[in-house]
Amino acid sequence: MKNKTNINEYHRLPILDGLELLNANSCTIDFPFHAHETFNISLILKNTFNTKLTDRNLQAPVGTICITNSNEIHATPCDKSIGNSFFTFYVSSDVIRELNKNQNVFFKDKIIYDQNIFNELYFLSLNFSNKNIRFENRLKSALTILISKHSTVKEISYNTNKLFQNFLDSTSFDTFSLSNTDSQFGINKYKFIRLFKQETGLTPNNFILLKKIEQSKAMLKNGNSIFNVAIDCGFYDSSHFYKNFKRFIGVNPLEFQNAFCSI
Known part of the structure; x- marks a missing residue:
């Protein structure tokens, strides 16, 4: 069907x-x-x-x-x-x-x-x-x-340890490369991927993509053009941006931006 x-x-x-x-x-x-x-x-x-x-x-x-x-x-x-x-x-x-x-x-x-x-x-x-x-x-x-x-008032606890948190806070994901993780962590990239997912719940690629989507949402809310948002957030082109944005948000970037411009 x-x-x-x-x-x-x-x-x-x-x-x-x-x-x-x-x-x-x-x-x-x-x-x-x-x-x-x-x-x-x-x-x-x-x-x-x-x-x-x-x-x-x-x-x-x-x-x-x-x-x-x-x-x-x-x-x-x-x-x-x-x-x-x-x-x-x-x-x-x-x-x-x-x-x-x-x-x-x-x-x-x-x-x-x-x-x-x-x-x-x-x-x-x-x-x-x-x-x-x-x-x-x-x-x-x-x-x-x-x-x-x-609900309960229980404190939400996630597993991200201090080493990974420092890495997430300080790393520029625009230039991030799995092949360089051995120099930062002393482990090969395959073990790094396994530990990264264990600590964050996401693969490195999905984490980086999610960071780009969150950055793009903020720029769209501020009225930036979709083309500029796509390029500034590290997507290949507008088509690549549209496809990935909709996967995470459920609507395309223009529909999302219109929701904020119509208020």
């Missing part, structure tokens, strides 16, 4: 530290391993939703809420024939913390079965542009209930 065309829409609202929304309709593209600074709160609308974490694979049925924590490595393979439909709220970690009385928030259970919260979030997903429904207040209320019922 021929793949359906992905009909994804990206929106940004001037509330809650810049709330971002992704409405994915019959999405057939795979989202590779990546992470967001935000909490991702997804409503599963059509077909079972698959999420890969670094240590397990999860399946979220239609009618559930699938959550990834801030900076949590995950991937989302989509159905290649009929696609997956879902709606994601990208909520700032600062907003989530404020809604929890300035305490840390961690969702241990990634798949939430809660019909009342789902129904409210689904209503809001359909009416985020409706100025008559008190959208911001209702969303904050729904998120507060979600946090109070289904």
